Amino acid sequence: PAVQHQDFIRQIVRDDLASGKHVAIHTRFPPEPNGYLHIGHAKAICLSFGIAREFSGWCNLRLDDTNPGKEDPEFVEGIKDDVRWLGFEWHELRHASDYFEVFYRAACKLIEDGVAYVDDLNAEEMREYRGTLTAAGRNSPHRDRSVEENLDLFRRMRAGEFADGSKTLRAKIDMAAGNMNMRDPAIYRIRKIAHQNTGDAWPIYPMYDYAHSLSDALEGITHSLCTLEFEDHRPLYDWCVDKVDLPNHPELWQPLLDAGLPTQPAKPRQIEFSRLNLSYCITSKRKLAQLVADHYVDGWDDPRMNTLRGLRRRGFTPAGLRLLIDRVGVSKQNSVIDYAVLEGCIREDLDATAARRMAVLEPLKLVLTNLPEGHEETLSFPNHPKDESFGTRDVPFSREVWIEREDFAEVPPKGFHRLKPEGEVRLRGVGIVKCEQVIKDADGNVVELHCTLDPETRSGLPGADRKVKGTIHWVSAKRAVAAEVRVYDRLFSVAAPDSEDDGKTWLDHVNPEAKRVLRGWLEPAAADVAPEQRFQFERLGYFVADRVDHRADAPVFNRTVTLRDTWAR
Template structure:
């Protein structure tokens, strides 16, 4: 049991499963999560993981992790290991060892032979284009293959020769013999096996040149494993009759029940494996774990927490209705989690030096500051204060806009946890750019607000002598529009070219110098940040996870 095994909100699938258990249909619920190892998992998979693993755990059952590895030319062990890492990071553990559809290749082959022997499968010599022509349309029935009525003995012989590697790719397939006039096109003699030569499978090597299709493999693998409830997204609803047909016509040990739910459609993202692969291969992002990607690895690197992703999945719920989820819901879930748990720190992302002319040059004051304003258990830390400081350039305006409450020439502002200061002089370079401010402190205002003194603005700062120089990466949404590629347009045309801004020479309070990869903080007044895996003691790197509020389209 993991910390992810919290009581879950009810939904129609949970109600079905509970009813089956109460009726004695099953003694124990068994679900499965069956990803293809041909890419990294994304946010949509997180919903399926939370449903399958969370449901099984909360009802005292088991969820199997099974890799659907029937397309070895697209798969590799990197994806297998990445998927395992993501599932565990989300807080779940699968029952027993990780499974592979290829573990059952021999048994699946045996089931195919059973279908042939019953006259329910045949070897077809139509190529892919011809098969599409024969299949018919939604309004017209299909035509039978010329080889549909081969004798059983001939089909058995040809299928054995297919396995032996006697035929080239695409020259033969094994098809189910169901109904070429079925209203559901998936039942018009679907392909069960195809030939693939020259492929080294990551689990079986070169032992097979004959590979089962997903629609044949998936239901029978579920049945072999004793899965009670096979939970799929809605695009598999039309495949359910074929799922049931496969299970009903061979000697499997159990009869799973397929139930469909709506997939996660999230604004400002794409979750198609093909499109995600293109984004990586074409260099639009810097890999599968780029923090702009909707992959679980990317979200992890960006600073999202497992608890926040699980809570997001709970908030959006499980329904039959297709809908598009606002990105703000995901960002709200991570913001709520980090607000409660992330310690506070001060970081100046665009530094402007301030010299306090009436503060002693050699005096250092250690100021105690709470690590979290609402959680005393997080304690406090010491922040050094000296004559020279950095503040953010945005906190000073020589000609302030209306309503500006920060530092201006001749004006005052409070430094967080420290003194009130007044800007006395503005120093510029030859080009007229502000390079330094000269200011003075009010010694009576350390950490307090004297009566009669009205100072509206409070800004953050870092002592120049002790500041840690760092790189900060400001990540934003990868796409400019809520529905990339809508109306048949190329989704790549909607990529946000300003989705990453890299700031160097940012100045951070010294306590951040020893932060480790994966540690998360709130940079006061800036947002939530995480230490990137690229970070080193010599070159700290922080990624922005999310802002303090939803500022998309509001002049970030």
């Protein structure tokens, strides 16, 4: 496919291919399986997978599973599912834990080369020794241990001889470095906790920067794309890659070949881009997890959640999300994208791809008194007003129909063009009806409208062109299928729920009205459909058959988005 994007990352890739620095590019997406992916991850996925695809390269999916205790195989499956749902397929699926033996051997090499040492300082002491932005740190009293002593201690750490937190392996770099990440960062810590893949094999686990850079190098990643907060980590990333020097030390990665994992290490280049931030959204897995744990929502896939699972269940489309990422573009400038931009992308996709149907969410009965008792007929409706390839469908019509309660007003406000006493309105695809009588119950509530249908205005007849101001939708009361319709709004009632400058916490901004459950009626062709089928319900918005709860005989639909941006500001 033609390469259209011109952002700085694609330019680097293009230059590297043109200069012959790389004959093919290799990227990766490295989520930690400690939660489900969110809307922000869609950007990282679209970039790393998308660029690999555009330049005929590869992209790996790597689970960054170096934090046992916080990670779960359930999340691994969810992540795989979400990446595929977004429309991407990985070249290889890897786990950082596949490389634990390599990381260990590489750490021994660093010790032998005199650039790593075992420290006995505890976490608090280490913080104190690290210094501050304006004051250099101090060397640990253990920094000058001999290679032999360090090797012996590190092997005993690995053998499980020491308690959690009592020792760490640190890179020996520079305690006066301006970049705090270079002040002898820890590269291994003791954690006697079982790992979801390696079980009890390891009492020590590598730290993020060390594991991440070496994983990239091992997989032959050429361009390692990540978000801006890692910019300060790049010197350490490069330090690890250079000091371990995997391409020239095959003995370090021989275990991978022995295990049947094809391996051809390279020197990767880290490139940072700005995060995707969206108003009304939370893009922190920790906070999303809290919404689930504290029952603010019904799970990670609750349609109110801006997880990929939630957006999917809400009816958002992969193409709509990819369109958002294209529109937002790639730069190093941090910004917040208005949630309305996302909704606009989803509408744009659904307008083109969703068939039209009729549904009534808050019903009021309308009886056409001049049609014979029990009258029924079948009308033919186009499925898409702008695309004939969608074909047509049969829509049952009968003497009694449901209309939307709010399409009738006994005392109409100014400019109301729908139905009122003595007024006329067009019933979509049927003809013009006149409201002759308003039937009320004992409490004065309107329960039924008695109308007459002007037979001259039925479609196909010469009078069909007669103008009335309003057109309303309807469903046959006789044939309609009862449905549960879940109407969603934004989960947070303020644009920046994360900003705590108003003295409130982000949880104070959860919108309790973000979900309403309605009992409505669907035309039959909207009910007998598969879960995840998406429609535009005319005049109401885009809806999706709930992927968990929908059944043809008991339909459940979620409102994805309204037809227009009606959010009250």
